[in-house]
Amino acid sequence: MGKEIGVTVKKSEDFSEWYTQTVIKSELVDYAPVKGLIVLRPDGYSIWESIKSSLDKKFAATGHRNGFLPTLIPESLLTKEKDHFAGFNPEVFWVTKSGEGELGDRLALRPTSETLAYTLFSKWIRSWRDLPLKINFWNTALRAEIKATKPFLRTSEFLWQEGHTVHTNSDEAQKEVIDILELYKKTVEEELAIPVITGKKSEKEKFVGAVYTFTMESLMPDGKALQMGTSHFLGQNFSKPFEVKFADKENVESYAWQTSWGVSWRLIGGMIMVHGDDKGLVLPPRVAPIQVVVIPIYYSDEDREKIEKVSKEIEEKLKNAEIRVQVDNxxxxxxxxxxxxxxxxxxxxxxxxxxxxxxKNQVTFARRHNRQKDDQAITGLVERVVSELDKIHNDMFSDAKKILEDRTIEVETYNDFKTELEKGRLIKAPICDNPKCEEEIKEETSADVRVITSDSDDTSSKCIKCSDQSTSRPLFARGY
RNA sequence: GGGAGCGUGGUCUAGCUUGGUAUGAUUCUGCGUUUGGGACGCAGAGGUCGCGCGUUCAAAUCUCGCCGCUCCCA
Incomplete structure (x- = not known):
């Protein structure tokens, strides 16, 4: 009895069901009354707040400031950059009425804010002295999801941050793209203990409207890759239609160079999938809403009094050391x-x-990630908790990294490619520069180019699809 | 676009074929005994049976319509 309170399926046997049960039963989220929307409960939101605070510190340290934009964007703005609009159009929610009255110009619920932000940037920027402009928005974006939805991974509204920067020259903007990618990688690895692979997206998979897109990808236990964050070099693709212009030192007016980048609560989904086990969630210590839980155990009233006193003392000490602790009495x-x-x-x-x-003047430690228990002296307990939490983080990261490495494989033929794909591998395979090959591979296997790493140049192999000379060796996988 | 299934206290569910006012578990509240790996007893709370029209003395059950959800195929 009681088993049905917990997660009832094994992660390895029914991954999808395991994931849904885990997020709901652990009280991170609940379903909203509208399909495709979820509610973040305090434990779930607390994890998001940890991620947010860690990123905010890094953004601030690199000269970015936060702002806030409205949710509604007029159609006329959204359609200004044609490719961009075409990419988002199928999933845009439209507001067409206010009360019973029809609106003149339809309003979109923002699928992303480039067009709105850049309209404002063109007003704010006059001179090279106004640049670089580096601004970030914490908000939500709405993209209608009609396909199977999944908490954190595929929902019609999601929490995210979108950063937008404007620069006087291309080099500086491109450096920003890389700097942000590194900042993301550091955050994901150091806070969420998830190893990621960074690199470029293919032409086919890049952000619509961007010159190029950098991405960080991770591999989930079901063999699908998860895009954990992107950083786009927009070149002058938006500054031209939106007239984001500045006068340079010689008073020559020129179009600015821009970037945009974002991570969403998908990170939480990735964290759950990568670390969770058959018993449910396994939270990385740095983002866990509660890092340490104290369980008092007693048989008599006399014991109870003593134990409650000790628990309270331990709680106080840990709190003073800024450990998130809760006594479960x-x-x-x-x-x-x-x-x-x-x-x-x-x-x-x-x-x-x-x-x-x-x-014996001791307590028992029980670790969640490896389920190991041992005795710890009460003297020096706080220091031991601090170092233990760090160790747990490191263990979780290196376990995940080992799995990622073990499941990344190189192949030379299309047959091997298909075989390894079925095993849920991240596959490094040579491909030519004909976009048709990439397209056909996706059609036939539903795997796409996830990331082109910086060391992926390869002109001495044969394209797995057409056998012509290859140009690179990117990583393929099926994606979320 | 095509097909299948489902909708009953907060949650899971029985009942539906053969119409008679809803079963069990869990949850929740109170009291007592318990407490080192999902305790137990007693008392109590909680349901417009997805919505609507119809048939009938009588509808969770039968007819029709609508809404919502899930899965499969294109």
């Missing part, structure tokens, strides 16, 4: 139930304190 539940519940919620470290521990 719910009386109606037995310890076993609490163990299971906190494990489902993925709390990285559990401290059990019982009469046997107290006799």
């Amino acid at each position: 719910r009386e109606e539940l037995k310890p076993g139930f609490k163990f299971n519940e906190w494990e489902m919620k993925g709390i990285p470290l559990r401290i059990e304190i019982g009469p046997k521990d107290l006799e």
